[in-house]
Amino acid sequence: MIQPTFPVLAPQRRELIRSLVRDEGIVRVEDLRQNLKVSVATIRRDLEILEENGRLQRVHGGAVTMENRMEEAVFDDKTNTASKEKSRIAEEACKLISTGDSVYLDGGSTTLGLARLLKDRTDLTLVTNSLRAATELADSGPKILLIGGELRRISQTMVGPLTSGVLGQVHVDKAFMGTMGFCLKSGLTTTDPNEAFVKNLVAAQAGQVILLADSGKAEKVSFARVSDWDAIDVLVTDAKLPKPFAKSLRKRGVKVLLA
Amino acid sequence: MIQPTFPVLAPQRRELIRSLVRDEGIVRVEDLRQNLKVSVATIRRDLEILEENGRLQRVHGGAVTMENRMEEAVFDDKTNTASKEKSRIAEEACKLISTGDSVYLDGGSTTLGLARLLKDRTDLTLVTNSLRAATELADSGPKILLIGGELRRISQTMVGPLTSGVLGQVHVDKAFMGTMGFCLKSGLTTTDPNEAFVKNLVAAQAGQVILLADSGKAEKVSFARVSDWDAIDVLVTDAKLPKPFAKSLRKRGVKVLLA
DNA sequence: TCGTTTTTGATCGTTTTTGAGAGAAATGCA
């Protein structure tokens, strides 16, 4: 590491941290403290600011680049963050499935939790675009139909226009969807347009559309627009969802279940 | 193993374990402990997290890749039988692939061997009905298109009429097919009619059809008829194939390669 | 210069991660 001349101004120090993360891929709080000759509190504040600006991803003990986050942490993160809420949401959602249903399962960590609960449900027909869900239920469980399509590596799901080949030929009673963000004004959004395309296609033809999303995703807006709230029949989320939010949704005809 | 600089942050350590499993196919807890300089408890916790995220499969003493897991569970016999021949056949077949090709990969253990050889071939487009091939190449390698369809558990492939949705919309330069048996009189046969349906569909529209099969399958006949020899352009097999058999095939226009 | 704002460092209670140990389960071998 290049030793800067002291003292260093705050913005300069943050820029240093940023480039360090970019070059090394990962930095430790303790290393930064020694090299920059400031207290850990300051380092933490810097990392917090940089994270807010989307320059890096904090982890316990330091920080990693966003690229790393994209490759691995996303999924790890997603499965760790709010995991309690997610498993409770999955359990609640599971109760909505009736005997003999044909069910669509979207990609994402919350829906993957639901997949795990279906290992003994041989009565169901499961349609999914999630490679992980399919692998999870590869040995036993429902009859599985995979929709085809291009494999999106980051989410391990099949996306894009090719998916319409299979989706056009099957009907599902209930579709369990995930999302990156949901917002009263903008509706549902996700990161990838191809992913949004599939969600849209499914939502348009499913008997009932059930959204699974922890409250941390409330009022978050991502890049690609998926659908408006009128496409959603039920939202299963956790109790931390602000009451006015739930009330507003109910007024718009969405049944809100708090797990 | 690449020795990291210590200490290592937890996410970094897990990523290291993950890539190690991916490359080696199997890791031992004790080896990880020594190399990563942490307690076995920590290693176990890491493996547990990685397993939850579907990144590997824990086994007594360590962990293996998801593909290995499925192999042992379902394909035990097939992967062990004639495995040397199969890997040589796969290597030979790999030579037939040109830069930028779009390639179809059929289900089965021989073709899975070929999939493993394609981890760095980002120039290719891979179309497949094999869940295991897709999982094998989930992190890196060619662009992957999965054909949809019903998941056949025993072979972990997508089969049936729904597959035509995607297959009808793509073209592949070379199709690498597996089979349960091949015979001069009956042509290619396999166990499941739905599986045969897909093979047929692919063979009908691929630029070149390449059959991968060890000599043990010669003159074996299974239940469902796939196709006749005129659909096959190349057969890649091992040297144990009886000479008259090869001669007879060449006379019928099939190029025979002995690996 | 003085008062205000911003930045920094220290402290404290909490959470997360880690390592060690005891008993259970799995494995290998006679």
Added chain:
DNA sequence: TGCATTTCTCTCAAAAACGATCAAAAACGA
């Protein structure tokens, strides 16, 4: 099969890292 050994799971406590809060220090503007 029975026995020894390894490996696993579970629990608990120590260590490390964290967030929140507050006061001191520095920077700033009038």
